[in-house]
Amino acid sequence: MIEFQDVKLAYSDNVVLDGLNFRASFHEKVAILGGSGMGKTTILKLLLGLTAPDEGRILIEGQDIAEMTPEELRIARMKFSIVFQEGALFDSLNVKENIAFALREYSDYSEDEIDRRVREIAGRLGIEHALYLKPEELSGGMQRRVAIGRSLAAGNPMMMLYDEPTTGLDPLTAANICNLINELSRGDPPQRMGLIAVTHKVTDAVKIAERFIYLKDNIVFDGNIKELVNTSNAELKDFISELFIRESYNFSH
Amino acid sequence: MDLKAKVAGLQDFYLISLYSITRAFRRPYYTKEIIEQMDYAGAGSFLIVLLVSLFIGMALSLQLSAELSALGLKMYTGRVVGLSIIKEIGPVAIALSFTGRVGAGIASELGSMQLGHQVDILRVHGVDPVKKLVVPRVISAVVMLPVLTIIGDAVSLFGGYYIAVFISHQSGAFYWGQIREIMGFETMTTGTIKPFIFGYLISCISCYTGLSTRGGAIGLRRSTTTAVVFSIIIIIVTDFVLTRVLLYAFGMSV
Numbered sequence: 001m002i003e004f005q006d007v008k009l010a011y012s013d014n015v016v017l018d019g020l021n022f023r024a025s026f027h028e029k030v031a032i033l034g035g036s037g038m039g040k041t042t043i044l045k046l047l048l049g050l051t052a053p054d055e056g057r058i059l060i061e062g063q064d065i066a067e068m069t070p071e072e073l074r075i076a077r078m079k080f081s082i083v084f085q086e087g088a089l090f091d092s093l094n095v096k097e098n099i100a101f102a103l104r105e106y107s108d109y110s111e112d113e114i115d116r117r118v119r120e121i122a123g124r125l126g127i128e129h130a131l132y133l134k135p136e137e138l139s140g141g142m143q144r145r146v147a148i149g150r151s152l153a154a155g156n157p158m159m160m161l162y163d164e165p166t167t168g169l170d171p172l173t174a175a176n177i178c179n180l181i182n183e184l185s186r187g188d189p190p191q192r193m194g195l196i197a198v199t200h201k202v203t204d205a206v207k208i209a210e211r212f213i214y215l216k217d218n219i220v221f222d223g224n225i226k227e228l229v230n231t232s233n234a235e236l237k238d239f240i241s242e243l244f245i246r247e248s249y250n251f252s253h
Numbered sequence: 254m255d256l257k258a259k260v261a262g263l264q265d266f267y268l269i270s271l272y273s274i275t276r277a278f279r280r281p282y283y284t285k286e287i288i289e290q291m292d293y294a295g296a297g298s299f300l301i302v303l304l305v306s307l308f309i310g311m312a313l314s315l316q317l318s319a320e321l322s323a324l325g326l327k328m329y330t331g332r333v334v335g336l337s338i339i340k341e342i343g344p345v346a347i348a349l350s351f352t353g354r355v356g357a358g359i360a361s362e363l364g365s366m367q368l369g370h371q372v373d374i375l376r377v378h379g380v381d382p383v384k385k386l387v388v389p390r391v392i393s394a395v396v397m398l399p400v401l402t403i404i405g406d407a408v409s410l411f412g413g414y415y416i417a418v419f420i421s422h423q424s425g426a427f428y429w430g431q432i433r434e435i436m437g438f439e440t441m442t443t444g445t446i447k448p449f450i451f452g453y454l455i456s457c458i459s460c461y462t463g464l465s466t467r468g469g470a471i472g473l474r475r476s477t478t479t480a481v482v483f484s485i486i487i488i489i490v491t492d493f494v495l496t497r498v499l500l501y502a503f504g505m506s507v
Contacts, residue, residue: 012258030391047374048373050373050376051375074379076374077377077379078379081377082373082374084370084373084374085370086369086370088370088371089372090371090374091372104380105281105378105379105380106380154378163370
């Protein structure tokens with residue numbers, strides 16, 4: 001279980017989060033929606049202890065991350081894996097080295113074993129043909145796949161964190177990434193790997209999540225897809241209007 | 254930026270500077286990164302140092318030959334050029350060139366990694382960014398800047414020799430004889446301690462400003478500019494302080 005308790009954060013005079021309260025279990029599939037600058041990515045960074053809140057507590061399985069030792073924090077971070085917008089791949093490393101990064105950093109695997117694992121993950125993600133390409137030679141969709149591959153190679157996370165997973169991608173590639181995300185988090189709770197995806201692309205969010213949170217300084221909405229499409233909040237209605245225009249989702253599900 | 258943020262920033266800078274030393278002796282050792290950084294900072298800066306040093310030596314020798322000639326002291330050109338280059342101008346000029354090339358490069362590279370979340374990825378994967386990114390750059394700077402300075406000093410002295418002998422028509426043997434005379438422990442120590450400390454300061458300032466980059470392309474421009482400007486100021490101020498301390502340490506009166 002992860003929990004945000006009255007979390008406040010501001011950058012200079014710009015209040016990003018103003019008393020955020022939020023709980024989620026590791027097997028939930030959550031989409032955090034909101035416009036730019038609403039603190040969506042900040043939530044993921046707070047959860048991983050990459051940013052400290054000004055006030056409030058963030059608990060992972062009941063333990064406040066502010067009180068964790070560096071080793072406890074490292075172990076807590078191992079429960080998650082994050083895929084940042086644009087992939088955040090290491091420019092100087094090729095695809096194979098990017099995927100193998102975590103294995104080389106803190107495992108005792110031989111080069112043969114690393115090679116075998118990288119090829120296995122690359123095959124699963126459909127990027128085995130690009131192992132020796134540099135990130136600059138990859139398309140946006142391929143970069144996201146490599147970033148997901150690197151996250152998977154790091155271990156067996158209980159929850160994947162996606163930062164704008166489909167932003168900047170064409171609709172077909174975005175759909176492929178959504179399928180891949182669903183594939184990785186398939187199954188029923190509590191066995192499956194949960195996810196938190198922060199995005200402003202509501203049409204993609206409904207393909208991968210079961211719970212939806214709309215954020216503006218604080219949580220404005222928290223519910224499932226039926227509650228989302230029937231919301232009475234005018235601003236949220238406007239935000240999700242794309243859903244009705246595109247008719248890209250079957251609401252009867 | 255309010256006072257609290259400034260104090261926090263200063264504290265972060267001190268911590269990075271401290272950890273860059275203490276964590277250099279802890280496993281894992283990033284040997285590949287250290288060699289890469291040495292290649293970038295050392296071999297990559299060689300040509301610029303060569304050019305800067307050659308023309309500084311020639312200009313200094315030209316100017317001093319003219320001034321000393323008016324006083325009837327032209328024969329001391331080698332001595333004054335040697336002392337100026339080895340103790341003062343060489344270390345400072347090469348450190349400034351190093352800042353422009355390597356310091357700016359470090360700040361922009363780390364700033365870009367910070368903005369692109371690659372630094373976050375390191376932390377998420379349990380990799381210490383100070384060990385992986387800062388330590389190799391600091392080691393590279395404190396090793397390569399003294400090496401570049403020694404090479405640059407030698408090139409400057411050759412530039413000075415060329416002007417003294419072929420333009421100012423002085424004796425080459427006398428020029429080198431005077432250089433040999435000043436090559437004592439005090440001169441050599443002063444000339445090599447300075448670049449060692451400048452290298453440490455430039456790399457720490459550049460790493461800190463790079464890792465504290467915020468705010469997209471404008472933030473990257475700001476952090477790169479800050480790294481260069483602060484490094485230049487710190488080099489010049491530290492040079493003055495070190496000169497005073499070293500003169501005192503060697504018992505030389507002013």
